[in-house]
Amino acid sequence: MNASPPSATTAPATARRAARTAVLRAEARLYLREPGSLFWVLAFPPLLLAILGCIPMFREVSDDLDGLRPIDIYVPVTVLIGLIVVGAQAMPPVITGYRERGILRRMSTTPVRPAALLSAQMVLNGVAGLVSALLSVTLGRVVFDVALPRQFPAYLLVLLLALAASLSLGALISAWARTARNASAIGTVVFFPMLFCTGLWLPVRTMPDVMARVVEATPFGAAARALDQAAVGDWPAWSHLGVTAAWTAVLTAAAVRWFRWE
Amino acid sequence: MTLASGSAAVHGAVVEVSEMRKSYGGRDVVDGISFAVEEGEIFGILGPNGAGKTTTVECVEGLRVPDGGRVRVAGLDPVADHDEVTRVLGAQLQESELQAKLTVREALELYSALYPHPLDWRPLAERLGLTGRLTTRFGRLSGGQKQRLFIALALIGNPRVVVLDELTTGLDPRARRDTWELIEDVRAGGVTVLLVTHFMEEAQRLCDRIALIDNGRVTALDTPRGLIARLARSTVISFTPSVPLDDEELSALPALASVERREGRITLGGTDETVNAVISLLARRRITAHQLRVSDATLDDAFLDLTGTP
Ligand SMILES: Nc1ncnc2c1ncn2[C@@H]1O[C@H](COP(=O)(O)OP(=O)(O)OP(=O)(O)O)[C@@H](O)[C@H]1O
Numbered sequence: 117m118n119a120s121p122p123s124a125t126t127a128p129a130t131a132r133r134a135a136r137t138a139v140l141r142a143e144a145r146l147y148l149r150e151p152g153s154l155f156w157v158l159a160f161p162p163l164l165l166a167i168l169g170c171i172p173m174f175r176e177v178s179d180d181l182d183g184l185r186p187i188d189i190y191v192p193v194t195v196l197i198g199l200i201v202v203g204a205q206a207m208p209p210v211i212t213g214y215r216e217r218g219i220l221r222r223m224s225t226t227p228v229r230p231a232a233l234l235s236a237q238m239v240l241n242g243v244a245g246l247v248s249a250l251l252s253v254t255l256g257r258v259v260f261d262v263a264l265p266r267q268f269p270a271y272l273l274v275l276l277l278a279l280a281a282s283l284s285l286g287a288l289i290s291a292w293a294r295t296a297r298n299a300s301a302i303g304t305v306v307f308f309p310m311l312f313c314t315g316l317w318l319p320v321r322t323m324p325d326v327m328a329r330v331v332e333a334t335p336f337g338a339a340a341r342a343l344d345q346a347a348v349g350d351w352p353a354w355s356h357l358g359v360t361a362a363w364t365a366v367l368t369a370a371a372v373r374w375f376r377w378e
Numbered sequence: 379m380t381l382a383s384g385s386a387a388v389h390g391a392v393v394e395v396s397e398m399r400k401s402y403g404g405r406d407v408v409d410g411i412s413f414a415v416e417e418g419e420i421f422g423i424l425g426p427n428g429a430g431k432t433t434t435v436e437c438v439e440g441l442r443v444p445d446g447g448r449v450r451v452a453g454l455d456p457v458a459d460h461d462e463v464t465r466v467l468g469a470q471l472q473e474s475e476l477q478a479k480l481t482v483r484e485a486l487e488l489y490s491a492l493y494p495h496p497l498d499w500r501p502l503a504e505r506l507g508l509t510g511r512l513t514t515r516f517g518r519l520s521g522g523q524k525q526r527l528f529i530a531l532a533l534i535g536n537p538r539v540v541v542l543d544e545l546t547t548g549l550d551p552r553a554r555r556d557t558w559e560l561i562e563d564v565r566a567g568g569v570t571v572l573l574v575t576h577f578m579e580e581a582q583r584l585c586d587r588i589a590l591i592d593n594g595r596v597t598a599l600d601t602p603r604g605l606i607a608r609l610a611r612s613t614v615i616s617f618t619p620s621v622p623l624d625d626e627e628l629s630a631l632p633a634l635a636s637v638e639r640r641e642g643r644i645t646l647g648g649t650d651e652t653v654n655a656v657i658s659l660l661a662r663r664r665i666t667a668h669q670l671r672v673s674d675a676t677l678d679d680a681f682l683d684l685t686g687t688p
């Protein structure tokens with residue numbers, strides 16, 4: 117193969133790309149056929165924001181929050197929740213189910229590696245997570261008059277970092293779980309601590325010192341702080357970005373280490 | 379690699395398995411299996427449940443890694459050259475599923491997009507009776523319809539070799555016959571077929587040669603006729619005599635392998651020689667044989683004989 121003429125090597129390469137696109141297209145159709153999953157990814161976070169926004173107290177300026185309203189603080193929180201849902205909840209049962217039911221195995225008898233199914237799932241969940249984030253930001257802006265992120269490039273960077281952390285967490289759950297049921301269960305168990313870290317119950321910036329320090333050492337606690345800082349116009353602290361990036365690296369390495377195709 | 383596949387074509391063997399072994403938990407489930415499948419041949423693998431058939435063909439497909447021995451498909455190593463092997467080999471697995479919400483049409487379109495030179499899936503779907511089910515989701519197909527779809531997916535890449543593990547399990551009699559015709563046509567197009575089956579009629583009709591596997595070993599490798607001919611009782615004679623015949627008279631018959639009596643009816647296993655002797659015996663004794671039947675032993679008989687209890 118090494119010595120083959122260029123036409124012979126580029127043809128399979130193009131064919132392989134076309135094949136991977138076909139896998140992505142098929143998976144995209146299937147993604148849209150899961151109303152339950154779509155609800156949790158796309159509707160649940162904005163809905164949560166809408167419900168919080170209906171509480172009058174959430175729309176009043178608070179002294180604890182440096183002149184911001186709680187609703188301003190909760191836009192980044194719901195954005196993060198959307199990202200966590202795709203990684204911890206939506207993706208693992210699908211991938212584990214594909215392995216459990218021999219779908220990955222069937223695909224590995226074709227010229228496309230089963231990795232094409234995994235990357236399609238990552239891409240689709242990644243896109244869904246970003247759409248969910250966009251919905252939360254738009255809802256905040258249009259309905260509750262929440263200012264758009266002031267430090268936009270930083271906001272986007274944190275968003276992508278948090279998304280990467282969430283997808284690598286999802287990959288690790290998929291690696292560990294033996295069945296789709298198992299994956300849903302693990303996903304739910306990690307989901308609630310993650311929600312806490314985003315500051316859903318208590319915004320991270322108002323947490324007591326020790327608690328804040330612990331939460332800021334978690335991938336989504338750090339991301340929550342960084343997103344919060346970018347929203348109000350500051351460049352987020354490198355320590356927060358570093359924490360999320362480090363978690364992503366560790367989770368990815370662990371997922372690669374433990375993932376089985378069958 | 380091009381050279382290797384060229385040399386395989388010279389020898390004529392498209393699938394070569396030699397001294398292959400595979401063990402699970404210290405138990406050899408494939409214990410030194412060897413066979414070679416010629417280009418354009420339909421090669422059958424038969425054997426009792428748990429004999430190691432699926433393990434063997436999945437090593438050929440590169441889905442399992444043998445612990446020892448050598449496997450080549452078109453001169454390629456299914457593990458080391460997995461990518462190249464997938465382009466020349468189509469597989470129908472004994473157990474697999476597709477995404478539950480994928481429709482039949484989407485599955486056919488998706489799998490044709492995975493191969494460099496796919497067949498047109500429409501005529502394939504038509505021949506497998508899937509045309510009316512194109513918009514049905516995989517999860518809602520009946521067992522036999524799923525099986526038909528997997529047969530289509532095995533063939534869709536226009537492979538040089540197709541491996542079918544339990545080809546017609548779950549198919550109704552008509553679909554089974556249609557599938558046999560399809561496989562014969564596929565072979566007529568030069569495709570080599572490796573077929574695992576539990577249906578003796580299927581093996582007898584389709585296979586040029588058969589490997590009988592038992593306990594991870596090849597116990598016989600021959601044409602279907604050859605396997606039957608190995609039986610001591612390759613012919614079965616049965617009749618109801620007008621006058622009872624005693625055992626002494628029967629046991630004097632040449633090449634007699636078995637005697638069975640049930641409600642006055644006698645069934646003898648033997649060879650053509652036995653048949654002639656029975657007829658002359660009856661003529662000599664002026665006995666009328668009611669409902670005299672002479673039949674060749676079937677592959678079924680050969681299977682039972684050759685895979686006897688260990
Ligand atoms: N992944 C595995 N792990 C452990 N044991 C296995 C595995 N796969 C197969 N075996 C064992 O190997 C033996 C052969 O299995 P195999 O599936 O090859 O049989 P088979 O001939 O295809 O049987 P069947 O006719 O029932 O399909 C069985 O005893 C089975 O329990």
Ligand SMILES: [Mg+2]
Pocket residue numbers: 431432433472543
């Ligand atoms: Mg089997």
